[in-house]
Structures are given as structure tokens and as C-alpha cells.
Amino acid sequence: MNTPLNAYTETGTPSFSPLYQQIKALILQRLKAGEWKPGEPIPSEMDLAARFRVSQGTVRKAIDELASDNIVVRRQGKGTFVATHSEHQVQYRFLKLVPDSGDLNSEGPAERTIVDCRRQRATADVARALSLRTGDPVLQVRRVLAYSGVPTILEDLWLPGTPFKGLTAERLRAWRGPMYAMFETEFGTPMVRAEEKIRAVLPDTAQAALLAVTTATPLLSVERVALTYHDVPMELRRGLYRTDTHHYRNELG
Amino acid sequence: MNTPLNAYTETGTPSFSPLYQQIKALILQRLKAGEWKPGEPIPSEMDLAARFRVSQGTVRKAIDELASDNIVVRRQGKGTFVATHSEHQVQYRFLKLVPDSGDLNSEGPAERTIVDCRRQRATADVARALSLRTGDPVLQVRRVLAYSGVPTILEDLWLPGTPFKGLTAERLRAWRGPMYAMFETEFGTPMVRAEEKIRAVLPDTAQAALLAVTTATPLLSVERVALTYHDVPMELRRGLYRTDTHHYRNELG
DNA sequence: CAGTGGTCTAGACCACTGG
DNA sequence: CAGTGGTCTAGACCACTGC
Numbered sequence: 001m002n003t004p005l006n007a008y009t010e011t012g013t014p015s016f017s018p019l020y021q022q023i024k025a026l027i028l029q030r031l032k033a034g035e036w037k038p039g040e041p042i043p044s045e046m047d048l049a050a051r052f053r054v055s056q057g058t059v060r061k062a063i064d065e066l067a068s069d070n071i072v073v074r075r076q077g078k079g080t081f082v083a084t085h086s087e088h089q090v091q092y093r094f095l096k097l098v099p100d101s102g103d104l105n106s107e108g109p110a111e112r113t114i115v116d117c118r119r120q121r122a123t124a125d126v127a128r129a130l131s132l133r134t135g136d137p138v139l140q141v142r143r144v145l146a147y148s149g150v151p152t153i154l155e156d157l158w159l160p161g162t163p164f165k166g167l168t169a170e171r172l173r174a175w176r177g178p179m180y181a182m183f184e185t186e187f188g189t190p191m192v193r194a195e196e197k198i199r200a201v202l203p204d205t206a207q208a209a210l211l212a213v214t215t216a217t218p219l220l221s222v223e224r225v226a227l228t229y230h231d232v233p234m235e236l237r238r239g240l241y242r243t244d245t246h247h248y249r250n251e252l253g
Numbered sequence: 254m255n256t257p258l259n260a261y262t263e264t265g266t267p268s269f270s271p272l273y274q275q276i277k278a279l280i281l282q283r284l285k286a287g288e289w290k291p292g293e294p295i296p297s298e299m300d301l302a303a304r305f306r307v308s309q310g311t312v313r314k315a316i317d318e319l320a321s322d323n324i325v326v327r328r329q330g331k332g333t334f335v336a337t338h339s340e341h342q343v344q345y346r347f348l349k350l351v352p353d354s355g356d357l358n359s360e361g362p363a364e365r366t367i368v369d370c371r372r373q374r375a376t377a378d379v380a381r382a383l384s385l386r387t388g389d390p391v392l393q394v395r396r397v398l399a400y401s402g403v404p405t406i407l408e409d410l411w412l413p414g415t416p417f418k419g420l421t422a423e424r425l426r427a428w429r430g431p432m433y434a435m436f437e438t439e440f441g442t443p444m445v446r447a448e449e450k451i452r453a454v455l456p457d458t459a460q461a462a463l464l465a466v467t468t469a470t471p472l473l474s475v476e477r478v479a480l481t482y483h484d485v486p487m488e489l490r491r492g493l494y495r496t497d498t499h500h501y502r503n504e505l506g
Numbered sequence: 507c508a509g510t511g512g513t514c515t516a517g518a519c520c521a522c523t524g525g
Numbered sequence: 526c527a528g529t530g531g532t533c534t535a536g537a538c539c540a541c542t543g544c
Contacts (some may be wrong), residue, residue: 074524096503108297193505218455250349310532331511
């Protein structure tokens, strides 16, 4: 192990792979296999170093990358833990809509309403987004989030049918906490990363009714694909956000 | 130097500051002072280690953070360079609007039109965003970006008057390349980071005319504050984006 | 070839957490 | 107190760039 193998691509290009990236890949693989679940600690650096016959510094660098990928969280004195959507700290890791006032505490938790939850077959665009075939079984969910009684977010989301078999409107309504927390603890599918496409749109009449606005009210359309380990897409979500009292906050490096 | 001083806050809390962060602060300070300019190399790790009487590994960790902050760019075998907006690689570092087709190459460079450039006094909200006082002199610029002849982006931007003295519509029109590149090479003000607030809005008649749309067309409103070193705000920019052929692309960690 | 950043090691010590 | 992650060092070697 401590003499790293250089990997060679099919073109003969010597694509060098440093040891710590090999270690990172090994850890990722075990995470994907569910060896350590979200919220649980992974073994200590010394422990992993011994397992992989590598110095602590090398393991450290591997974990550094996993931490900056938000796959794992370090806590000094305690250990390194698999990232989760279940800590109430950051209620909604992937939701960047914040109240204009700025203080996220002034705002109570969202009131959630499941409008619909049905099994259906993937349309072409849903299939493409989820790496499925057109016609494959998917689950569709529609829900509304309201703040202080004001409906603010309308979401339609599609999940691949197989991994999410058994998901029903009742279970969704019974669940306390973020939906992504449910996905990871109930269906073993932690969402690690996401990509969004944002547009300004006008709602159709059904959408306008659910958000209690007119069809002339401009709304933010946020199309999100959420991915598990190894960038496998597991959710397509189309959100409509009212931006009269909230805005989408983004930081550019 | 290699016995790091612990800094104590006013409350008596022993806020420990590791050596590499002290080194990072020292390098940042020299960057701010203009000792090394955007695009130029900073001294080698060995060199800096000798200057600061610290091991190479410590300098390395300091530079690692500067690199992940996009303040500096590493190039193996060549050196470490101060980040710049001037490399045509990433034409617009802070612009996240991309064509729906996805391939950024299919699209030619933006056609830029300076609509207006005038000296004026800061309104209350502009002053707050730029950490100025209401009534302080500011420059306002309005411009339109078009792709393949289609006006797509309308931007209004405000700059503090003092650091940008001498900026005129003529100089803006004469400049080839990103505006932020001009700011850093002509005015010594590199923008390092930015924060955006995004909404969906309808344009007023003047805005609609400049973008060749009706006042019923929903547009993306992107309010950006760009910051130099040490998070000093140096630009407020309000953009209106057409999202019929383009979308705002974002990645969530 | 010399100089740069990048990897890896081994060991010492520090700061934080919990029992 | 022992165990965790976090810092720092010194030295060896590797990969990439340009002359």
C-alpha cells in the first residue's frame, strides 16, 4: 500500500494517483456500502492509518478532502462523523432561500403540506435527470412550505421507484424533520451534493393557487438534481419560490 | 515566530491562533499592500518559509487556505500566483448565467454596451452596501450584455468614488475583457469574493426596453456585493437576467 | 538540469472532549 | 485521564516546468 500504484488510462497516459486519493476512494467505497451511516463516527485517523498501512498524515489528507466535500465532518476531541441532514443546526442544507430580514431565527420552522404523492412512470426529461429509462417507475411528490402561514415554496419532486419503494404520503406527513433526513435514515440514501438551474417564471393557475398569488407574480424556478455518493443522481426537484419576502442567497468564491 | 503567540480577546477567552493562520494573515496583508499583483507569482514556499522562520509545511498550509479561498492559484512546477480576473480561461468568474445548451463554447463573447456612466451621491441603500455614508460620491454605470445580438443582461453598478476616480464611459468602452479585470489592473482593486441575493421580478418600462422584452416578462434580479481583501465591499451590482435562453447555474456542497 | 509545487513519513507536542 | 483531531517540524522523494 505504501508503494502507490500508478494507474494508466487506456490512451497510455500515466495518470498518477497519489496514495491519499486512493485512501479517499477506499473510504468513500465503504461509506457507499453503508459500513458507517450518517451521523455515526468513522474510525480514528490512527486506526485507519493502521488498517491501510499508511501514515496518519496520509489518512489525514484523505479525510481533509472528504471534509471539504461535505461528506464527513470533523469534531476536535470527538472524532470524524459521516455528514447528515438530521442535525437541526442546519435545518435545510440545500435550501438557500432566506427571509429578507436576514436573521434565520426570527422565522419559525416551515409548515409543511403534502399535496400529493403518487407512483408513475418517468417522462423523458425526468428519466434523463435520474439516469433512468423513459417509463421506469418513479415516485412523484408535491408539497407546499409555508412560513408564518404564508405559502412560500411549492415543490414537485421525483424519486427513482426502486430505492424509494414504500414511500407514501402518510409516511411523509408523519415524518418530523427535513425530507433529506428521511431519505438517508429510512431509505439509506444520503444526498451529498446537488446542482441547481435557476430561472424566473410565471406560475400556471394551479401553481398560483397553491402559492396564493396571481399568475402575474414572477417566481423563482429552482430545478435541483441531488446526488448520492459517486455522483449518482437520486432526486429531481422543481421548486417555485416566492421572492417577495425571501431571497435566494448565494456566495461566490 | 516558531513559538506562536496566543491572542487573547477582550473577554479573556484564549482564542488560539495557529502559526499557519498567522502566516496566512501576513501574506494577505502583503497582498493587500500590493506587494504582489494579480497574475504575478508570490515567492516560493521555501523562500517564504525562510522569511518567516517557519517550516515549509506550515507555509504550505497557509497557502493551501489562500488557494481554497481563490485568492491565490497554485501551478505545479511553476509557482503560486495571485488570482486574477484577466485570464480568458474563466471569462467571467462571478457570472453564473450559462446558456441552456450547456456548452459555454457554442456562445461567442458577450457584446457589451455601456449605456451610462455618471458621478453621483450615494443613496442610503447604496451607502450601506458599500460601507459609505449617504451622500458620499459614487460612480454609477449601466450596461447591457448581449449574446448573438440578443440583449440578455442589464446591469447597474455602483462603485465608491475615491478608489475609482478617473473611471469614464470612454475608458469602459475602450477596455477589452472583463470589467473586474479592469478594476484590478487599472484601479488596484481585485475583487476576491462576492455575495448575491436573487429574486424573480418584472422589469419597469426602461429596463424592458433595454432588454427588448415586455414588462410582463419575468426576469432574474441578481444583487451582488463584490469584496476585496479582508472583505471590504467595493462594488454593488444589480443585474437583470433574461432566463428564456439562459439559466443561473449553482452547485451545492 | 535546477527550481517549483506535491506527496509521504515519523515523531513530537497542543487543544479539545468525555468519563 | 486517555483518546480524538489539530499543529508543527525535518527530511526524503516524486512530478511538472522551463531553460
